[in-house]
Amino acid sequence: MKNVLLGVTGSVAAYKSAEIANRLTKNGHSTHVIMTSAARKFIAPLTFQSLTKNKVYTDMFDETTYEDIRHISLAKKADICVVAPASANIIGKLASGIADDMLSTVLTAVSGKPIVICPAMNSAMYMNPIIQRNIQILKNAGYLFVEPKKARLACDDVGVGALADTSAIIDFVESLLA
Numbered sequence: 001m002k003n004v005l006l007g008v009t010g011s012v013a014a015y016k017s018a019e020i021a022n023r024l025t026k027n028g029h030s031t032h033v034i035m036t037s038a039a040r041k042f043i044a045p046l047t048f049q050s051l052t053k054n055k056v057y058t059d060m061f062d063e064t065t066y067e068d069i070r071h072i073s074l075a076k077k078a079d080i081c082v083v084a085p086a087s088a089n090i091i092g093k094l095a096s097g098i099a100d101d102m103l104s105t106v107l108t109a110v111s112g113k114p115i116v117i118c119p120a121m122n123s124a125m126y127m128n129p130i131i132q133r134n135i136q137i138l139k140n141a142g143y144l145f146v147e148p149k150k151a152r153l154a155c156d157d158v159g160v161g162a163l164a165d166t167s168a169i170i171d172f173v174e175s176l177l178a
Ligand SMILES: Cc1cc2nc3c(=O)[nH]c(=O)nc-3n(C[C@H](O)[C@H](O)[C@H](O)COP(=O)(O)O)c2cc1C
Pocket: 008, 009, 010, 011, 012, 013, 036, 037, 038, 039, 086, 087, 088, 089, 090, 120, 121, 122, 125
């Protein structure tokens, strides 16, 4: 049994992360979900709480008690971190060292454990040279990526930017944990 930290950001593809949380939990892992504020516009924390049987973390300042600084304890106990879907915003924040919410702060505090980024965004956003530069910064820093696929996107554009298949994401995570 491993501790998997699953970050969910503000994308239409957030509904697919419920399947990722479900499969990882059914595979026997303890799955801990952190949602950004934008992610909660797309899917409710209750879905993840019900699937994982664990508390879902959303607000950094609600979580810290006198006995536990939660963003540090979550970072320390994670065996692996997965961000799926990963927005352009979280990729930019991680590439810049910005830690202004629970997810970006926990990920910035993770040390020596794999962090898997699964981008999902409109293809023009994904091909934006600044986003590509940020992805390269993260790759150079050792972050791992499950690349997005080409598909008809929610905005009806056809191009690269759709979240990778959930099975590909889960297989990659399991291969790293094995
Ligand atoms: C309907 C809708 C769909 C969106 N889909 C995406 C997306 O797939 N990828 C993305 O990077 N941003 C998307 N956005 C924009 C993000 O939600 C926005 O940049 C937000 O600030 C991201 O915050 P977060 O990274 O803290 O979750 C979408 C916004 C809306 C309104």
